[in-house]
Amino acid sequence: MNHKYITSIQNPTVKRLLLLQSKAKARRKADGFVVEGLRELGLCFSGGYVIKEVYYVGNLVDFEAVQQLLPKAQDIDFVQITEEVYKKLAYRDSTEGVIAFAKAKTATLQALELPENPLIMVAEAPEKPGNIGALLRTADAANVDAFIIANPKTDLYNPNIIRSSVGCVFTNQIAMASSEEVLAYLQKAGVQIYSAILQEAEIYTRPDYKDATAIVVGTEAKGLTDIFRGPGITPIKIPMQGVIDSMNVSVAAGILIFEAKRQRGLS
Numbered sequence: 055m056n057h058k059y060i061t062s063i064q065n066p067t068v069k070r071l072l073l074l075q076s077k078a079k080a081r082r083k084a085d086g087f088v089v090e091g092l093r094e095l096g097l098c099f100s101g102g103y104v105i106k107e108v109y110y111v112g113n114l115v116d117f118e119a120v121q122q123l124l125p126k127a128q129d130i131d132f133v134q135i136t137e138e139v140y141k142k143l144a145y146r147d148s149t150e151g152v153i154a155f156a157k158a159k160t161a162t163l164q165a166l167e168l169p170e171n172p173l174i175m176v177a178e179a180p181e182k183p184g185n186i187g188a189l190l191r192t193a194d195a196a197n198v199d200a201f202i203i204a205n206p207k208t209d210l211y212n213p214n215i216i217r218s219s220v221g222c223v224f225t226n227q228i229a230m231a232s233s234e235e236v237l238a239y240l241q242k243a244g245v246q247i248y249s250a251i252l253q254e255a256e257i258y259t260r261p262d263y264k265d266a267t268a269i270v271v272g273t274e275a276k277g278l279t280d281i282f283r284g285p286g287i288t289p290i291k292i293p294m295q296g297v298i299d300s301m302n303v304s305v306a307a308g309i310l311i312f313e314a315k316r317q318r319g320l321s
Contacts, residue, residue: 098221175198178273187218
């Protein structure tokens, strides 16, 4: 085990971590990201991510507790930092005292491992990290077999996504690709596609979701593109009984996904 100590916010490592927090380009170049908090670190490791560096404040967090989260970890640099350095690095308002650098996973369609009759959630072009985080929490709650982002607008390891997903970015099997690639992948895999739209759609409780199923949701502002409105795709809708004709995308996704889970016996 390697062990170091950092006391200055001017340290090059601190500057590198701050850049990883703020710039998607830096995350892509480093092929990694920063994760903050004991729970998130534990979920990250249990989700199969490789942890390379762990930074902790000795009087805020028990070092043995940190080690227990990473029982099989190898070649990790454990670095003790001061509270001043931690406050500079911490993205959220917390006092947990632990931050880590982890390697990114390959979020490709080809890397997905699907069961015989998968239940897949697809979100097309979500832009707000908070919405993506909420969708990831919904996907985790329903234990879907895969969460796919079609036509992504932000990188998966944006710190706001990690924070708003409360670590569910690490608990889901995730892929990112263009809408055309996602459609082709689902069709080739024999997955029935159900697109959430308002126009000329059937009520979401009527279709049978027991076979291989993908439920696709779009943005609240623009909905889905024509790519997910074509032949062979079943449009479904949630009956809206109020004044407005839309709801938060994660709420809509939850309603639709849990109807599929209900039909499958919620197992």
